[in-house]
Amino acid sequence: MTTVAKEFPLLHPLVTKYLRPERMPHLACAGCGIGQVLHCTLNAVDELGLTPLNTVWVQGVGCSSRLSYALWKGDSIDAHHGRIFAVGTGLKMCRPELNFILFTGDGDCAAIGGNHFIHACRRNLDVVALMFNNGIYGMTGGQVAPTTPLGATTTTTPHGNFEDPFDLCKVAEAAGASYVARWRATDFKPLTNSIKRGLQIKGFAFIEVLLACATNFGRYVLKTGDPREVQKWINDRVVTIKKAKNLSPEKLKDKILIGEFMRRERPGIVENYQSLLKRIKEV
Amino acid sequence: MKGNKTGIFFVQGDEAIAEGAIAAGCRYFAGYPITPAQEIAEILGQRMPEVGGVCMQMEDELASIHSIGGASCAGFKAMTASSGPGISLKLEGLGWGIKNELPYVVVDVQRAGPSNGVATRVAQGDFYTIRYGSAGGNHALIALSPKSVQEAFDLTIECFNLAEIFRCPVFLLCDEVIGHTREKLVIPDPSKIKIVERKKPKDPPEEFLLYPLDDDSVINYPFPSVGEGYGICVSPYTHTSKGYPSTEKEHQDKMASRLTNKIMKNLDKLTKVEKKYLEDAEVAVITFGASARPALAAVEIARGNGMKVGFLRPIIIWPFPDEEIYRVAEQVDFILVPELNTDGQMVREVARASKGKAEVYHLGSGGIDTHLPDEIWEEIRRLKK
Numbered sequence: 001m002t003t004v005a006k007e008f009p010l011l012h013p014l015v016t017k018y019l020r021p022e023r024m025p026h027l028a029c030a031g032c033g034i035g036q037v038l039h040c041t042l043n044a045v046d047e048l049g050l051t052p053l054n055t056v057w058v059q060g061v062g063c064s065s066r067l068s069y070a071l072w073k074g075d076s077i078d079a080h081h082g083r084i085f086a087v088g089t090g091l092k093m094c095r096p097e098l099n100f101i102l103f104t105g106d107g108d109c110a111a112i113g114g115n116h117f118i119h120a121c122r123r124n125l126d127v128v129a130l131m132f133n134n135g136i137y138g139m140t141g142g143q144v145a146p147t148t149p150l151g152a153t154t155t156t157t158p159h160g161n162f163e164d165p166f167d168l169c170k171v172a173e174a175a176g177a178s179y180v181a182r183w184r185a186t187d188f189k190p191l192t193n194s195i196k197r198g199l200q201i202k203g204f205a206f207i208e209v210l211l212a213c214a215t216n217f218g219r220y221v222l223k224t225g226d227p228r229e230v231q232k233w234i235n236d237r238v239v240t241i242k243k244a245k246n247l248s249p250e251k252l253k254d255k256i257l258i259g260e261f262m263r264r265e266r267p268g269i270v271e272n273y274q275s276l277l278k279r280i281k282e283v
Numbered sequence: 284m285k286g287n288k289t290g291i292f293f294v295q296g297d298e299a300i301a302e303g304a305i306a307a308g309c310r311y312f313a314g315y316p317i318t319p320a321q322e323i324a325e326i327l328g329q330r331m332p333e334v335g336g337v338c339m340q341m342e343d344e345l346a347s348i349h350s351i352g353g354a355s356c357a358g359f360k361a362m363t364a365s366s367g368p369g370i371s372l373k374l375e376g377l378g379w380g381i382k383n384e385l386p387y388v389v390v391d392v393q394r395a396g397p398s399n400g401v402a403t404r405v406a407q408g409d410f411y412t413i414r415y416g417s418a419g420g421n422h423a424l425i426a427l428s429p430k431s432v433q434e435a436f437d438l439t440i441e442c443f444n445l446a447e448i449f450r451c452p453v454f455l456l457c458d459e460v461i462g463h464t465r466e467k468l469v470i471p472d473p474s475k476i477k478i479v480e481r482k483k484p485k486d487p488p489e490e491f492l493l494y495p496l497d498d499d500s501v502i503n504y505p506f507p508s509v510g511e512g513y514g515i516c517v518s519p520y521t522h523t524s525k526g527y528p529s530t531e532k533e534h535q536d537k538m539a540s541r542l543t544n545k546i547m548k549n550l551d552k553l554t555k556v557e558k559k560y561l562e563d564a565e566v567a568v569i570t571f572g573a574s575a576r577p578a579l580a581a582v583e584i585a586r587g588n589g590m591k592v593g594f595l596r597p598i599i600i601w602p603f604p605d606e607e608i609y610r611v612a613e614q615v616d617f618i619l620v621p622e623l624n625t626d627g628q629m630v631r632e633v634a635r636a637s638k639g640k641a642e643v644y645h646l647g648s649g650g651i652d653t654h655l656p657d658e659i660w661e662e663i664r665r666l667k668k
Contacts, residue, residue, distance in 0.1 A: 020514075023527065069528065072514075074514050075510065075513070075515045075516075076516045076526075078520070079349060079353075080375065083345065086346035088353060089313075089350045089353065090311065090339075090349070090351055090355075091353040091509060093311070093337045094311055094358065097510075098509065098510050115343060116342060116346050118342075119346070276332060277335060
């Protein structure tokens with residue numbers, strides 16, 4: 001499989017530097033933003049000088065995770081569906097000197113992993129979690145997610161979704177994460193900067209990325225297979241925090257805010273445990 | 284008290300398990316409060332930081348077993364403990380540990396079930412649960428069962444050693460009676476305790492294969508941790524030797540065969556039974572854990588009454604000691620298996636392993652109390668007639 005790299009000598013230098021060429025090409029559907037997020041992640045890693053030796057990728061289950069799994073040249077730990085925060089807690093508590101980047105999806109993080117997610121925020125576990133939000137279960141073929149808009153038709157809500165969606169950034173903020181941001185996959189520079197900030201900041205960094213999933217969200221919710229139309233649907237709903245300040249609540253109805261919601265210094269579980277160990281040693 | 288304990292103590296089984304874990308080199312524990320296992324978490328909450336380890340109370344049972352999986356990948360010896368419905372939840376994470384060949388220890392202090400049952404009282408309903416409860420099959424399992432506080436300590440250490448040797452999760456199947464009974468515990472000097480440390484690869488990262496799929500029986504196989512430059516790939520999906528996900532039949536077959544055979548082809552290292560009064564026995568009583576205590580007492584009553592009754596107790600309960608049971612079955616007229624479940628669990632394994640050489644009877648109970656020696660003795664006498 002290493003021939004892939006030779007066959008494509010024009011593979012992006014970040015790919016050859018940080019990823020396993022034999023695992024390329026990845027599985028993303030045409031028009032999916034996951035490749036874009038990986039690119040932003042690699043940019044952030046590169047700009048901060050992180051290496052496969054000191055950085056571990058952790059994934060859950062779903063499109064977000066299947067695409068990043070065993071791609072990173074360093075260690076790649078792929079957890080059961082929803083359990084990345086639990087696995088990440090074990091990893092980080094044992095190896096606090098390593099950087100951990102967690103890739104999760106809206107189903108993985110908001111549904112089956114919801115409880116673990118809240119507690120990872122509360123503990124302010126010193127990791128970066130990138131949540132890929134495509135508003136639907138992509139890998140299993142278009143079922144309703146906790147992030148699917150009210151009224152949307154999916155394969156499991158053919159009569160329309162009768163549940164309100166989750167705002168995971170608000171959850172993260174309320175639960176205690178040090179850093180919380182939301183961007184579109186197309187917000188290349190701000191997303192890269194956010195990942196960098198998340199890696200630098202002490203405590204839990206939660207970054208939600210809005211992805212245009214033409215294959216399933218397009219097909220079942222918007223009745224289109226064109227990624228551009230899905231992206232347009234996202235773009236029409238997105239408002240920056242800055243702009244939102246001047247908009248009335250009516251105008252903000254059904255809008256999705258993007259930007260940095262939280263940046264704070266708050267000691268997390270790793271620091272707290274290390275000072276506890278120090279205190280006990282001194283007694 | 285800091286560091287490893289040494290000396291003579293009067294403690295409960297749960298405390299012996301906690302100290303056994305410390306002695307074995309466990310430095311990461313994660314649990315969730317549940318009776319009758321929470322004493323293990325409480326003691327380790329005190330002891331882990333004293334020895335520089337980590338003790339976490341997680342948000343639920345799933346998080347605790349998955350976090351010890353993470354800790355295992357990080358190179359730590361790790362353990363979790365639970366009971367009853369907590370074990371049902373643990374099984375979700377167990378599959379991940381089994382599939383990825385992660386060394387760690389799960390303690391099940393069994394209580395009366397099903398469901399919440401009676402939290403504070405004994406039963407033995409998880410004999411099959413731990414062995415077959417993780418969906419997907421395609422694996423064998425190692426489980427040890429103590430009958431005393433001293434054994435709770437000794438077998439916990441053995442669980443950790445076997446986890447490293449076989450690179451897999453290992454169960455300590457305890458029960459409420461052993462967990463809560465206070466007895467004498469002798470903790471030897473650390474230099475007298477045999478500890479198996481994690482084996483690290485000698486091959487350079489580019490040559491090292493994380494999963495030896497081409498040799499389904501190899502044990503003592505190295506396991507590098509994260510941050511050691513080996514780029515380990517751990518996942519819930521069927522994997523190649525390097526850990527890459529695969530949907531090929533070849534990889535599925537090899538992986539499934541390895542997860543079963545690394546244990547089943549090394550039975551010589553995994554047979555551990557206690558035998559008493561079997562030389563001339565015409566009847567045998569076979570059981571495990573807390574049930575072994577009244578059972579042995581009943582055998583001694585029978586002997587006192589001139590009846591030739593023997594006793595056998597699997598200490599390593601999984602893999603089941605088929606050969607040992609068969610040898611007994613060949614010799615005796617019938618076997619009685621008293622155990623604290625009404626559905627008959629170990630009795631089925633005994634019947635299977637006996638291959639029709641002896642009649643096999645079950646003396647069941649829903650738990651709460653163990654059998655009394657007299658109940659077992661009465662049953663032996665009744666069956667003998």
